[in-house]
Amino acid sequence: MYPLPTTPENILHYLIHLTMRTHTCGELRLTNVGEKVTLCGWVQKVRKFGGMTFIDLRDRYGITQLVFDQSVDADLCDAASKLGREFVIRINGEVRERSDKNPNLPTGNIELDSKSFDILNKSKTPPFTIEDDTDGGDDLRMKYRYLDLRRPMVQQNVIMRHTVAQEVRKYLADNNFLEIETPFLIKSTPEGARDFVVPSRMNPGNFYALPQSPQTFKQLLMVSGYDRYFQIVRCFRDEDLRADRQPEFTQIDCEMTFVTRDMVLATFEKLLRHIFKVVKNKDLGEIAHMSYDDAMRYYGNDKPDTRFDMRLVELNDVAKGKDFAIFNNAEMVLGICAKGAANYTRKQLDALTDWVKRPQIGAKGMVWVKCNEDGTYNATVKKFYDQDDLKKWADKMGAEPGDLMLILSGDTNKVRKQMSELRLKMGEDLGLRKADEFKALWVLDFPLLEWDEESNFWHACHHPFTRPRPGWEKIENWGDIKAEAYDLVLNGNEIAGGSIRIHERDLQEKMFDLLGMSKEEAETKFGFLMSAFEYGAPPHGGIAFGFDRLCAIMGGQESIRDFIAFPKNNSGRDTMIDAPSPIDDEQYEELAIAPALAETSGQ
């Protein structure tokens, strides 16, 4: 499971500290045969067979088989056979070669001829089985998370997360990044999401906020000349939770000075490749760059899953101008080619049509064209398009005999989104989204701002500290200016995002102004940052990785929850410790706050 220490210094140290046990349950081998050893661990399984009792003793490092022989020591064997699941014992015995070897277990060549044991602690029967395929539901597992954490799968996730964290730090420290801690009790300056706030007892009526990210502090560190900064740091957002969001989450937060965008991309491409190489032994390959516009055009999505191709193809020039009013009236006709899917049955295609018509997707209908093996086409729209017309479609989409073309139409933005969903579903159905395959992509050139009809102000697509792309001064419409921002996408998930920052007071002021912040508001919230920009602020930029998600994707899973030791549920509750919970009157009083008056619900 976990590598044993390899330097003599460490081995010695390791041995010295194992005197409550001489070995772990994962390390005995044939070379240890004949040694008297002491192990500690949990009783995984007790089996009786003839006059023998066998116990699988487990710890984090592995499993060792203990053997008790009725004919040698009947009392001991009896006592052992009464041990319950998850009892904690310390056992003395002699290592011997197994007659019946287990090649699936690293310790499978040996067993322990047991001489004596102590029960270090008993265990009630766990409320669910401690196995990957457990009988415990989500709620039960969360309430007894300390037992859930014993399951091998969860344990592997937690250990992998540890390994990724060490490798990230190693890479960054080796590359002159300094780990610098930034404060958790900061100022409430909502960056988009709501802040969690903390009433200050010493400053009645005042509140700290928990950071949504260390953004302004890491920029100040660049102003201070620290050149390269990183931190693996907890962040907080008081948002309504979705299945895969947590109120507290962890970021790998980084910032660099005197860098261009491409330097940042190259630095963190190497980081990602490093951890994949070391942790997963996979070569991730070079990471492609793609503009936001291209991502939207070819994938209908700013975080495309590029493990498979199946690009969106614009068909306006070949699909319009016939008698098919739906296409003629659509702003955009979009197709994808599902390789080798011409064998989809009518039933499957109807189900697919129903799927895109669900409100979550929202398409009005779907056109499909099968590319038959004989070069002809079978289509829902045969009466509007003849075989030559359909051949033009196929040529545009690179469709060959055996392929299936799927076409949606409508408003460009909407149909792109719908097609993106359909593409992902087809990728899933055709087995093109493999959990153990990894493909990363840089998405670049996002718009800097987008117009918010509601507020009548611009809205920052990334955040208000993002720098416009060079040459922005010559562009008249703010909406046409691109940002020096970048997202790192892995298997269709945004795992990191960042930007080159504004480092001049006047440009930062302009940005706040465009976002509809008054001079006073800007000064109150970010005066310290703008003031810092007046004292020799260098050009700088950075990135932040979502660490929970990175680990989940590396572990081949969609949900981040089992990569967090103690996660919260969808209501933001920790059901194990029963938090959050009420505080008492004295605490209210000390904090100079009161419960809000409950609204009367009577009639």
Added chain:
Amino acid sequence: MYPLPTTPENILHYLIHLTMRTHTCGELRLTNVGEKVTLCGWVQKVRKFGGMTFIDLRDRYGITQLVFDQSVDADLCDAASKLGREFVIRINGEVRERSDKNPNLPTGNIELDSKSFDILNKSKTPPFTIEDDTDGGDDLRMKYRYLDLRRPMVQQNVIMRHTVAQEVRKYLADNNFLEIETPFLIKSTPEGARDFVVPSRMNPGNFYALPQSPQTFKQLLMVSGYDRYFQIVRCFRDEDLRADRQPEFTQIDCEMTFVTRDMVLATFEKLLRHIFKVVKNKDLGEIAHMSYDDAMRYYGNDKPDTRFDMRLVELNDVAKGKDFAIFNNAEMVLGICAKGAANYTRKQLDALTDWVKRPQIGAKGMVWVKCNEDGTYNATVKKFYDQDDLKKWADKMGAEPGDLMLILSGDTNKVRKQMSELRLKMGEDLGLRKADEFKALWVLDFPLLEWDEESNFWHACHHPFTRPRPGWEKIENWGDIKAEAYDLVLNGNEIAGGSIRIHERDLQEKMFDLLGMSKEEAETKFGFLMSAFEYGAPPHGGIAFGFDRLCAIMGGQESIRDFIAFPKNNSGRDTMIDAPSPIDDEQYEELAIAPALAETSGQ
């Protein structure tokens, strides 16, 4: 300053990413002479000399001298001479050998023959000088912390902290410790200090608490079988702040399974020695063990500074029974021997007497005895004690000619405390507490409980999860039972503390009962932990280091503030960002809280 990368891989990487600059300001040497380079940095100093302008260009890595020659390029030289302090520039030039070398600077053999430069950002004149010996007061430096962080001394502290953190993790990961993150939004269960609390918008009327330490979670991880855990983690205590306390602070938090006390001590002794060796290149030597009782007896203090000896000597048997009523009536007469201090003048001794009589120390008076070079004694109490009497004192205290004996008397506990203070002051005055000398000590065998007269309940000396020393079952009085607790003391500061924990439900229940917690209260607060103990909880124990303090002491300083990038002041405020601050009505409403009604101050 900071080691450059040494592997070819890293060097290559380093170069690729420096294309906005070809080198840092700390790396050019004679071997670079003739190279055309580009540097970025801050203008530290501009000097004009004859027809030349010299600029010291600074970044985190060092300082490089730029030269501009009026006779070669008058415009460039003029422009350079107008650059202000802390301007950020990018400079192109050619490396050449200096005629006037500076042996104090790693780059002192070369200078840059400047060809052109850009101003990347201007700077206003900083409100204080960016030097170790700055003219800025505390308040000003905290308001402009981003400038304060540029001062070399603060920068060295921050970089040292980074290095210590990396080495701590390396050592622990190499020794099979897993870094596992525990939650920040937990449950309010005051452990002694007050919790900071966080109102939950999604659960109105309920509050999270910020952890005072991850104590219960790390114990649960041991129950879960993770065997060895660590985390460098932020903790929070809402206490009234003293000069050297922060509302948020960082712990190196560790826990181990299947260990005895001595295994924990050996593991973390090695950790401390490792970081001293790697970071300070100092061999800390073996760390002595001392019982709490001995620490109190010999040093009057449970965290003695053992860089110097000067132990407290009990003199009752030789000081009592004469006509000196003060000693006769005292419970304890205690002396220390200040080596070589017999030359203290009467004035100095009077000042010392005044010092111990200050209310902070609280002694009624002080007796001194000078050991003259001729073997006689000079004492304030000569009329009560003859030379033979005083020789007995000297013999007991190991005092030799030239030494000074100082004696205090009173109630044992009080006089020990007073003497501890006097000992530290004498150590300071005699230069025995050297900032660059390090001496560590384990203090053991603390009492488990002490009786609290006020509440009429026992109080846990360490915390309620601490295990009593083996054999406790046979001791009748709870007050006589020792704890399996340990403190690691460095130069008179507690830098770490920990214990072997209780892992049985019944013993933990008993402990809560002794501490005056009702069954219901114990269940509400710690039911999850006691429940976890019923499912195969293994024996375990751990330790937590105060990371801020460890860094401060390693840096030879008493105050932790300049080892924290963004500290708070004594009112818990960050004056730079102006936090904490009021929140708006909408936030109050969303959080289901209200401001407490202000008490009317009118008549």
